[in-house]
Amino acid sequence: MGQLDKKNVFALAVERYSDTVYRAAMHNCSRAADAEDVVQDVYEKLLRYPGNFESEEHLKAWLLRVTINRCHDLTRASYQKDTELDETIPAPAQADGSVLDAVRALPDNYRDAIYLHYYEGYTAAEIGRLLGAPANTVLSWLRRGRGLLHTMLKEEIEDEVV
Known part of the structure; x- marks a missing residue:
């Protein structure tokens, strides 16, 4: 083609x-x-x-x-x-505690790598080309991002149990 x-x-x-x-x-x-x-x-x-x-x-x-x-x-x-805060603008909708909200809370590199890999189906090498980073760096972002997500979601569950 x-x-x-x-x-x-x-x-x-x-x-x-x-x-x-x-x-x-x-x-x-x-x-x-x-x-x-x-x-x-x-x-x-x-x-x-x-x-x-x-x-x-x-x-x-x-x-x-x-x-x-x-x-x-x-x-x-x-x-x-x-700028000053405009009191007439409504506040954004509250997070609903979903995994996607947790992903959005990650640092940019982790968030982008996880989104592109799990939601769009790109490989680490493809993500590296998209984001201008070596594939091994992307793999590190994915691993660290998953670790942060695990910690964040575990804490959220523990808070709900208490």
């Missing part, structure tokens, strides 16, 4: 990967509105992307990488803002 036709890339991306991009954005953003903005930004970047995609897998990987980067940009921007 050769390179994807430039004319059809956008339609293909929207048709096949919109749900994947939205899930990745929701996983990395604290609010649904932010995730929706990220999805819009990702597809806008795709429209302006001058390069070519070798395959659908290359397109999917590009979409996920841009999604994760944009989510990180939003997170950094929110920490840098020096």
Whole structure:
């Protein structure tokens, strides 16, 4: 299979990967509105992307990488803002204690590696290429992330029993 036709890339991306991009954005953003903005930004970047995609897998990987980067940009921007709290904005929904909430609480590298591996089905080598890290580093992130999840969930269960 050769390179994807430039004319059809956008339609293909929207048709096949919109749900994947939205899930990745929701996983990395604290609010649904932010995730929706990220999805819009990702597809806008795709429209302006001058390069070519070798395959659908290359397109999917590009979409996920841009999604994760944009989510990180939003997170950094929110920490840098020096604004007053707007009391009219409702608080985000409380965490429901699910495993996904625990995954979202992990540090970025662990969270991204676990999400891409367990939710999107990527191997450590593929995640390494997506995140710009050696496969062994990704394996360490996965191991440490699972360890943190185990500790977090164990403490949560013990708190409920008490």
